[in-house]
Amino acid sequence: MSQHATGYRSVFREGLFAEKVIVVTGAGSGLGRCTAHELASLGARIALIGRSEEKLNTVRAELAQDHGEPSGGHRVYPCDIRNEQQVRDTVGRIVAELGRIDGLFNCAGGQFPAKLEKISLNGWDAVVRNNLHGTFLMSRECYTQWMQSHGGxxxxxxxxxxxxxxxxxxxxxxxxxxxxxxETAACEWGHAGVRVNAVAPGWIASAGMDSYDEAYRALLRSLKQKVPLQRFGTESELASAAVFLLSEASAFINGTVIRVDGGVPNARHSWPLPPAERTIQYNGFPRYQAPAGLQDDAAP
Structure with missing residues (x-):
C-alpha cells in the first residue's frame, strides 16, 4: 500500500494516474469528494464538477493541501449536468484548459424516499434527469470531444x-x-479504446445520508443487520472500486458492474444472518466523517 504525506492510504501504486486528467461529477461532497482525493493522491489532475462552486472550491483546496498541486493543477467547473449546453460547454473548457480527458467518473446523482404513488411528475423528472440524463450527457460529450480520438x-x-x-x-x-x-456504450465505443463500466454501491455511510429526514435515517440505521458482512460500507471502499475501473489494471474489463454492497443481494429470507464475528473495514480517507445520523452505526 502506498502511504502519502497526508496519511491517505491507497491500495494502488503511487503515480498511477500521473499526467492523467480525470473528470469527477458530484465532486463537492460524499463519494465524489472521496474519489477525487484518492485519484489526486495517485497523481491525477482532477476536473471537479458540481452545482455548488463553493463546495467545489473547498474540495479543490483540500486536494492542494493534502496532495500538492500537479502540473496544470486541479480545476473547478460549476455545471448543472442536466443542462445539455452547460455540459457541452464545460467539457469543451476542460479539454481546452487541461488538454485531455483520460477518465470520467459519473458520480453525481440524487433522490428522495417516496412511494411510487406519492411521486409527482416533477419529482420523477428531477431524479431521472439528474441520475440518467446527466450521466448520458457527460458521457457523450467526453466521448465526442476527446475520447473518441484518444481512448479513455x-x-x-x-x-x-x-x-x-x-x-x-x-x-x-x-x-x-x-x-x-x-452496457450499450461499452459495445458502441469499445472500438475507440473507450471502456465503460459501473459501480453499484449498497449502503455506504456517506454524507449523502444526512440529507434524509429522521424517519428515513432511523430506517437506515437498521439496515446493517440485513448485510451479510453486518456493517455499512465506507466511502473509500466505493472509491477504490471506481479507481480500479479507471486504471490500466482493468484494461480488459468493459461493460460490467462491480457491486460494493457487502453481499446484500445474496441475503435470503430463508437464511437468518448470524451476528458478525469479525469483519475487515477499509478506510483510506483521513478526512472521512461518518454521517451525523449514523455516527454509532458506521463502525463495523
Whole structure:
C-alpha cells in the first residue's frame, strides 16, 4: 500500500494516474469528494464538477493541501449536468484548459424516499434527469470531444437496484437506465479504446445520508443487520472500486458492474444472518466523517 504525506492510504501504486486528467461529477461532497482525493493522491489532475462552486472550491483546496498541486493543477467547473449546453460547454473548457480527458467518473446523482404513488411528475423528472440524463450527457460529450480520438475510461454510478428499489422507484428506474447505457456504450465505443463500466454501491455511510429526514435515517440505521458482512460500507471502499475501473489494471474489463454492497443481494429470507464475528473495514480517507445520523452505526 502506498502511504502519502497526508496519511491517505491507497491500495494502488503511487503515480498511477500521473499526467492523467480525470473528470469527477458530484465532486463537492460524499463519494465524489472521496474519489477525487484518492485519484489526486495517485497523481491525477482532477476536473471537479458540481452545482455548488463553493463546495467545489473547498474540495479543490483540500486536494492542494493534502496532495500538492500537479502540473496544470486541479480545476473547478460549476455545471448543472442536466443542462445539455452547460455540459457541452464545460467539457469543451476542460479539454481546452487541461488538454485531455483520460477518465470520467459519473458520480453525481440524487433522490428522495417516496412511494411510487406519492411521486409527482416533477419529482420523477428531477431524479431521472439528474441520475440518467446527466450521466448520458457527460458521457457523450467526453466521448465526442476527446475520447473518441484518444481512448479513455468511463465509470458510471448505479445503486442496489437488483430486484427493484421500493421506496425510491424513480432512482431505481434511472439507475436501471444507466446500467443499460453502460452496457450499450461499452459495445458502441469499445472500438475507440473507450471502456465503460459501473459501480453499484449498497449502503455506504456517506454524507449523502444526512440529507434524509429522521424517519428515513432511523430506517437506515437498521439496515446493517440485513448485510451479510453486518456493517455499512465506507466511502473509500466505493472509491477504490471506481479507481480500479479507471486504471490500466482493468484494461480488459468493459461493460460490467462491480457491486460494493457487502453481499446484500445474496441475503435470503430463508437464511437468518448470524451476528458478525469479525469483519475487515477499509478506510483510506483521513478526512472521512461518518454521517451525523449514523455516527454509532458506521463502525463495523
Amino acid at each position: 475510461a468511463i465509470v458510471n454510478m448505479l445503486a442496489d437496484i437488483w430486484g427493484g428499489m421500493p421506496g425510491m422507484g424513480h432512482s431505481g428506474a434511472a439507475r436501471g437506465g444507466v446500467w443499460n447505457l453502460t
